[in-house]
Amino acid sequence: MSNSARLPVEMRYEPKEKYLSFQRDSLEDIESFWANIARQLVWHKNWDKVLKWDPPFAQWFVGGTLNASENAVDKHVKSWRKNKAAYLWEGEAGEHRSITYRELYREVNRFASVLQHFGLRKGDTVAIYMPLVPEFPIAMLACARLGLPFTVVFSGFSAKALAERIQDCEAKIVVTADGGYRRGKILRLKSIVDDAVNESPSVKHVVVFRRTGDNVPMSEGRDHWWHDLMAKAESYVAPVPVESTHLLYILYTSGTTGKPKGVAHGTGGYLTFAYATQEWVFDAKDEDVYWCTADIGWVTGHTYLVFAPLMHGLTSVMYEGALDYPDPGRWWEIVERYGVTILYTSPTAIRSLMRYGDHLPRSHDLNSLRLLGSVGEPINPAAWQWYSDVIGQGRCPIVDTWWQTETGGIMISPSPHLGLVLLKAGSATLPLPGVDADVVDEKGQTLAPEEKGFLVVKKPWPGMFMTLYKDPERYRQVYWTRFPGLYYPGDYAMRDTDGYFWLLGRADEVIKVAGHRLGTKEVEDVLVSHPSVAEAAVAGRPDPVKGESIVAFVTLRNVANPSNDLSEELKQHVRLMIGPIATPEAIYFAKLLPKTRSGKIMRRVIKAVAAGGPIGDLSTLEDGASVDEIRQAIEALQMAEKTAKSS
Numbered sequence: 001m002s003n004s005a006r007l008p009v010e011m012r013y014e015p016k017e018k019y020l021s022f023q024r025d026s027l028e029d030i031e032s033f034w035a036n037i038a039r040q041l042v043w044h045k046n047w048d049k050v051l052k053w054d055p056p057f058a059q060w061f062v063g064g065t066l067n068a069s070e071n072a073v074d075k076h077v078k079s080w081r082k083n084k085a086a087y088l089w090e091g092e093a094g095e096h097r098s099i100t101y102r103e104l105y106r107e108v109n110r111f112a113s114v115l116q117h118f119g120l121r122k123g124d125t126v127a128i129y130m131p132l133v134p135e136f137p138i139a140m141l142a143c144a145r146l147g148l149p150f151t152v153v154f155s156g157f158s159a160k161a162l163a164e165r166i167q168d169c170e171a172k173i174v175v176t177a178d179g180g181y182r183r184g185k186i187l188r189l190k191s192i193v194d195d196a197v198n199e200s201p202s203v204k205h206v207v208v209f210r211r212t213g214d215n216v217p218m219s220e221g222r223d224h225w226w227h228d229l230m231a232k233a234e235s236y237v238a239p240v241p242v243e244s245t246h247l248l249y250i251l252y253t254s255g256t257t258g259k260p261k262g263v264a265h266g267t268g269g270y271l272t273f274a275y276a277t278q279e280w281v282f283d284a285k286d287e288d289v290y291w292c293t294a295d296i297g298w299v300t301g302h303t304y305l306v307f308a309p310l311m312h313g314l315t316s317v318m319y320e321g322a323l324d325y326p327d328p329g330r331w332w333e334i335v336e337r338y339g340v341t342i343l344y345t346s347p348t349a350i351r352s353l354m355r356y357g358d359h360l361p362r363s364h365d366l367n368s369l370r371l372l373g374s375v376g377e378p379i380n381p382a383a384w385q386w387y388s389d390v391i392g393q394g395r396c397p398i399v400d401t402w403w404q405t406e407t408g409g410i411m412i413s414p415s416p417h418l419g420l421v422l423l424k425a426g427s428a429t430l431p432l433p434g435v436d437a438d439v440v441d442e443k444g445q446t447l448a449p450e451e452k453g454f455l456v457v458k459k460p461w462p463g464m465f466m467t468l469y470k471d472p473e474r475y476r477q478v479y480w481t482r483f484p485g486l487y488y489p490g491d492y493a494m495r496d497t498d499g500y501f502w503l504l505g506r507a508d509e510v511i512k513v514a515g516h517r518l519g520t521k522e523v524e525d526v527l528v529s530h531p532s533v534a535e536a537a538v539a540g541r542p543d544p545v546k547g548e549s550i551v552a553f554v555t556l557r558n559v560a561n562p563s564n565d566l567s568e569e570l571k572q573h574v575r576l577m578i579g580p581i582a583t584p585e586a587i588y589f590a591k592l593l594p595k596t597r598s599g600k601i602m603r604r605v606i607k608a609v610a611a612g613g614p615i616g617d618l619s620t621l622e623d624g625a626s627v628d629e630i631r632q633a634i635e636a637l638q639m640a641e642k643t644a645k646s647s
């Protein structure tokens with residue numbers, strides 16, 4: 001342990017004032033600020049223009065060309081890092097693999113050759129549906145090598161959700177595995193892919209990595225084993241230089257309508273932002289062992305388990321399985337085994353591990369840890385404190401990082417590398433350099449300290465998504481119309497008297513279950529697609545571990561009667577249509593739902609009933625139906641809830 005590590009966390013870093021002035025300077029000329037960082041990447045051709053800002057569309061490093069896989073791997077095989085581990089992989093059953101940069105480079109090239117043999121050309125899209133194995137990033141990087149935009153679909157999504165995404169981006173190839181492991185059980189990924197591909201005419205080939213050895217049906221001519229193709233692949237494929245604004249990937253995420261949004265990220269801006277934020281926030285060095293626990297199915301995995309750490313030549317731990325398998329000491333065992341120095345995880349994971357008590361982390365050697373991170377949802381002060389005291393043993397700063405799929409990388413967070421700063425449990429602290437964040441009222445006016453309002457971003461930043469795939473109008477409408485000229489992420493926030501940001505949860509109809517983002521409308525649409533359901537209203541209910549859980553109120557058609565069986569059937573229906581992450585925790589059968597005169601469900605009321613909190617003053621509801629009617633509906637809801645609980 002170095003000397004400085006013995007000091008209290010805040011004394012090891014520069015004072016906030018220095019950071020603030022740096023932050024201010026960065027915003028004065030964002031173009032040269034970001035250009036200086038972009039120069040650290042490998043470019044084939046220099047850009048002509050740093051930023052073309054045609055609000056709300058930004059193009060970064062226009063005219064420049066580069067290749068993402070070259071920046072992630074080729075760069076390192078020319079240096080001493082060629083023999084450094086890129087990934088230390090651990091399977092759920094305990095297998096280990098370590099992949100050096102040289103090996104990663106070789107596999108990426110070979111898989112690019114495989115894709116090339118299918119006749120894929122720059123611009124064709126590929127869908128990836130994989131368990132957390134090294135072949136997952138290999139597939140992504142191979143796509144990037146050829147300029148093939150890819151879309152990763154989290155392996156917990158259903159066949160229907162997968163098909164919807166494949167069809168939206170018209171993927172020609174799907175890369176998957178025979179299965180994956182979760183809590184000792186096999187996830188049958190290939191059979192889910194079969195169901196999805198059967199209704200997706202764009203897909204010509206499916207490549208199957210053998211992970212479990214399970215017997216899976218292979219469709220002649222369409223399905224191919226990864227290892228068979230790799231055996232015939234060439235060992236080098238020249239990286240295809242693409243325009244900086246070339247689509248690197250599409251990642252679907254939930255919004256306030258039923259249809260997922262295809263968040264489209266470009267190449268040069270995204271990589272620049274990923275590169276910068278990795279350094280500022282995680283302060284990662286060559287000797288670090290860095291572990292981002294996210295699945296690559298989410299944006300955290302894309303940016304901070306694949307592109308950013310690889311660009312920096314870091315060694316990452318990748319763990320395939322569940323955090324409590326075979327017992328809840330598994331993560332601490334992994335930290336000890338690999339000597340993890342930087343751990344980046346979610347509040348839900350912290351809270352669920354905290355429940356098992358201190359003895360598990362205390363029975364492992366966690367002295368290697370020097371920095372801890374959190375992402376995905378607000379972290380409550382109690383979980384923050386436990387993370388700091390028990391896991392960090394009081395000597396590790398915690399970086400609470402606020403960002404989104406859309407932002408491409410971290411926006412608001414402490415940045416130990418730059419000298420920030422005094423931490424406050426539960427605050428993501430200050431915006432990173434080049435990020436112009438503010439908290440505004442309904443009219444878009446900056447709010448005074450301690451006043452709750454909406455988070456906005458006032459200037460473009462290189463990591464920002466370029467658009468919603470094939471839907472620029474929805475992009476404009478969802479993110480840029482609420483506060484004209486400002487980016488609206490959909491979060492509530494407050495700034496305190498020190499200027500620190502406190503993120504206060506979603507301000508829209510998006511809920512966060514265990515950090516996973518779901519739209520209430522998405523779940524409602526699925527519920528009403530069931531023949532027994534007439535109407536559905538879904539809300540998030542505060543949950544001590546998962547942050548929020550899903551509660552659904554449904555009214556039934558004449559043909560059906562409330563029962564426990566039906567409630568189970570509806571839960572199964574949601575699992576099947578979206579995936580296990582969307583399963584409602586409770587289904588309440590109501591006689592009627594509170595609605596406005598124009599027939600809109602009163603979400604505020606539904607939310608309040610779901611949370612068991614006060615309903616508030618009904619007489620002030622805009623466009624309200626008669627107060628009596630609403631009261632009746634609320635009583636019906638509360639009754640439904642009570643009946644379900646007592647049965």
Ligand code: WT7
Pocket residue numbers: 253298299300374375376377378379400401402403404405406428489490491503504505506512515516517
């Ligand atoms: C939403 C974005 C960012 C990668 C994983 C989630 C919430 C995220 C924090 C945080 C409070 C947070 C926001 C945001 N969120 N990080 N540190 N503190 N809230 O990405 O699925 O696109 O969700 O997650 O509500 O808008 P995502």
